[in-house]
Amino acid sequence: MANSMIGGVSDNNVWYVDSGTSNHMISHGEWFKDVKDLKTLRFVETVDDTTHLITQIGKVSLSMQDGQTKCLKDVLHVPTITKNLVSRGQMVEQGLQVTFNPNGCFVKDMKNQGKLIAKGERNG
Numbered sequence: 001m002a003n004s005m006i007g008g009v010s011d012n013n014v015w016y017v018d019s020g021t022s023n024h025m026i027s028h029g030e031w032f033k034d035v036k037d038l039k040t041l042r043f044v045e046t047v048d049d050t051t052h053l054i055t056q057i058g059k060v061s062l063s064m065q066d067g068q069t070k071c072l073k074d075v076l077h078v079p080t081i082t083k084n085l086v087s088r089g090q091m092v093e094q095g096l097q098v099t100f101n102p103n104g105c106f107v108k109d110m111k112n113q114g115k116l117i118a119k120g121e122r123n124g
Contacts, residue, residue, distance in 0.1 A: 013084075014083075014084065015062065015084045015085070015086050015120075016083050016084065016085055016086065016123070017086045017088055017091075017098060017105045017107070017120060018085045018086065018087060018088065019088040019089075019098075019100070020047070021085050021087045021088075022087060022089060022090075023044070023074065023075075023076050023087050023090060024060070024072050024074065024075040024076065024085060024086050024087050024090055025044065025054075025075065025076040025077075025078045025081060025084075025085050026060065026075060026076075026077065026078070026081070026084045026085070027077070027078060027079050027080065027081050027082070027084075028084070029055075029056065029077050029079065031060050031061075032056065032058040032059065032060055032075070032077060033058065033059050033060070033061065034058050034059045035056045035057070035058030035059075035077070036056060036057055036058060037055070037056055038054060038055065038056065038057065041053070042054040044076065044078055044081075046081065052078045052079075052080045052081055053078070053079070053080070054076045054077065054078050055077050055078070055079060056076075056077035057074060057075065057076055057077065058075060058077070059071050059072065059073055059075065060072045060075045062086075064107075064117040064118050066115070066116070066117045066118075068117065070117070072086065072090075073090075073094065074090065091107065095109065095110050095111045096108065096109060096110065096117075097110050097114065102122070103121070103122060104119060104120050104121045104122045105118075105119065105120040105122075106118075106119050107119070
């Protein structure tokens with residue numbers, strides 16, 4: 001299941017919260033800061049059984065609906081994927097609570113009294 005976390009003008013600016021992916025991943029190398037090249041070849045396999053090369057790992061800033069900017073850590077740069085994926089598991093590791101219901105996805109900052117920082121409509 002994927003949910004749009006932030007809407008944009010095009011699909012390139014939409015992030016999908018994915019409860020099945022282990023890592024955040026995007027194809028946009030220009031969005032990275034503090035990026036590191038990988039020393040060994042690593043790959044990720046997507047749900048359609050295709051294998052994609054991971055070229056870098058780093059941090060990406062993400063604008064939240066509350067006006068704040070959050071930094072996603074350990075984001076994989078996978079140039080050949082077509083969607084921007086946010087890992088539910090990685091968000092939980094960073095102190096966020098991610099819940100899904102029939103209306104969509106809700107992200108709360110548990111380090112800030114459970115403040116709602118992002119929500120997304122169900123897509124699919």
